[in-house]
Amino acid sequence: MMDKALSDRKVKSVVICGHNGKFCGGADIREFSSPLTGPLLIPVIQGVESAAKPVVAAIEGVALGGGLELALGCHYRIANSKARLGLPEVHLGLLPGAGGSQRLPRLIGVPAALDLITTGRHVTAAEALQLGLVDRVTDRNTVDEAVKFALSVADQSPQSRRISTFPCPRHPDLDALFEDVMQRVRQRARGALAPVACVRAVRAAATLPFPQGMERERELMATLFTSGQARAQQYHFFAQRAVGRWSMPSGARWDKTKPVAVHKAMVIGLGTMGRGIAVALVQAGVSVVAMETNEKQLTDAKQAISSMLERGAKRRGVAPALDKIRYSSDHSRRSRSALTGGP
Numbered sequence: 449m450m451d452k453a454l455s456d457r458k459v460k461s462v463v464i465c466g467h468n469g470k471f472c473g474g475a476d477i478r479e480f481s482s483p484l485t486g487p488l489l490i491p492v493i494q495g496v497e498s499a500a501k502p503v504v505a506a507i508e509g510v511a512l513g514g515g516l517e518l519a520l521g522c523h524y525r526i527a528n529s530k531a532r533l534g535l536p537e538v539h540l541g542l543l544p545g546a547g548g549s550q551r552l553p554r555l556i557g558v559p560a561a562l563d564l565i566t567t568g569r570h571v572t573a574a575e576a577l578q579l580g581l582v583d584r585v586t587d588r589n590t591v592d593e594a595v596k597f598a599l600s601v602a603d604q605s606p607q608s609r610r611i612s613t614f615p616c617p618r619h620p621d622l623d624a625l626f627e628d629v630m631q632r633v634r635q636r637a638r639g640a641l642a643p644v645a646c647v648r649a650v651r652a653a654a655t656l657p658f659p660q661g662m663e664r665e666r667e668l669m670a671t672l673f674t675s676g677q678a679r680a681q682q683y684h685f686f687a688q689r690a691v692g693r694w695s696m697p698s699g700a701r702w703d704k705t706k707p708v709a710v711h712k713a714m715v716i717g718l719g720t721m722g723r724g725i726a727v728a729l730v731q732a733g734v735s736v737v738a739m740e741t742n743e744k745q746l747t748d749a750k751q752a753i754s755s756m757l758e759r760g761a762k763r764r765g766v767a768p769a770l771d772k773i774r775y776s777s778d779h780s781r782r783s784r785s786a787l788t789g790g791p
């Protein structure tokens with residue numbers, strides 16, 4: 449489709465937009481665990497950037513990772529005011545490996561690029577405009593606005609808009625900047641490889657011509673790509689989302705099941721954990737029967753729980769709810785209807 453638009457002489461300028469209100473969330477992370485297939489992103493982006501006619505990115509929803517890298521290959525970027533942009537690869541144990549580490553510093557400067565790439569944070573459209581990451585922000589239909597804009601620049605050469613040809617904005621003391629950032633990033637990274645590789649890649653952008661910078665980006669990415677850390681962080685990405693789908697054996701789920709109010713509970717075993725659970729329940733207004741068969745443990749627990757409740761009440765400026773808890777050493781009185789929790 450893109451090849452067709454770029455080679456058709458009747459087409460004077462092109463708009464790239466997403467689907468369902470989202471520009472692009474980046475590469476499919478699931479594909480990273482099997483041999484890569486499909487058109488490789490780097491040549492696709494190079495093809496867009498080197499097009500002889502203006503190409504405009506219409507950014508709605510999100511432009512993340514490879515999605516933002518694609519937008520950086522376009523000659524103009526127009527974002528919806530609700531859009532979010534970012535290069536979050538560092539959270540997946542990677543770096544922006546489709547030219548993002550080389551184009552972003554050339555567009556917004558080294559300090560801002562280091563911030564976005566090493567933290568992976570998303571920016572709003574307003575911040576993106578302030579940084580110079582996008583050219584315009586609109587509250588209206590983004591694709592319509594981008595089409596209007598593309599028509600208005602259709603007779604202009606995109607030559608001066610190719611980010612890969614920009615010199616990296618000068619910084620008064622590049623060595624000191626990188627030394628300082630590297631030290632802070634290493635401290636924060638606690639052994640993670642990706643944030644450090646991100647700093648190295650941006651340094652390549654600041655010190656090398658674009659083609660050599662891309663080569664350095666590729667080398668650094670190749671090391672990260674196959675690392676155990678990247679695999680672990682990508683597993684973590686999907687595991688976090690799987691948490692929301694988790695259900696009880698009965699089929700109950702956090703989002704589909706009505707919570708039942710708990711007024712009474714029994715805590716069996718008053719070791720360290722049991723005491724803490726009893727205190728938390730009482731402080732939440734639940735009446736507790738605290739059961740412990742070991743007499744010595746029971747005596748100690750009564751004292752410990754009372755003083756925890758008194759300290760907590762003092763902090764919150766309320767009376768301690770000592771009447772909400774009863775103690776028992778009689779295991780046979782264990783109730784089946786109550787919420788129970790153990791040591």
Ligand SMILES: CC(C)(COP(=O)(O)OP(=O)(O)OC[C@H]1O[C@@H](n2cnc3c(N)ncnc32)[C@H](O)[C@@H]1OP(=O)(O)O)[C@@H](O)C(=O)NCCC(=O)NCCSC(=O)C[C@@H](O)CCCCCCCCCCCCC(=O)O
Binds near residue numbers: 543686
């Ligand atoms: C996009 C989001 C903001 C959406 O959030 P939302 O809350 O709406 O929804 P969910 O988060 O619940 O997601 C819904 C659903 O979608 C799944 N999903 C989301 N994003 C992805 C994704 N990127 N890939 C796959 N699946 C995704 C999610 O799991 C949910 O499904 P589920 O079934 O689990 O419920 C939000 O989702 C988000 O923030 N997504 C991640 C955005 C991101 O991190 N993007 C960056 C991706 S990495 C990337 O783009 C890399 C690029 O830099 C390009 C790299 C170029 C590759 C070059 C490779 C060279 C390698 C050389 C190696 C050589 C090795 C050798 O020598 O062999």
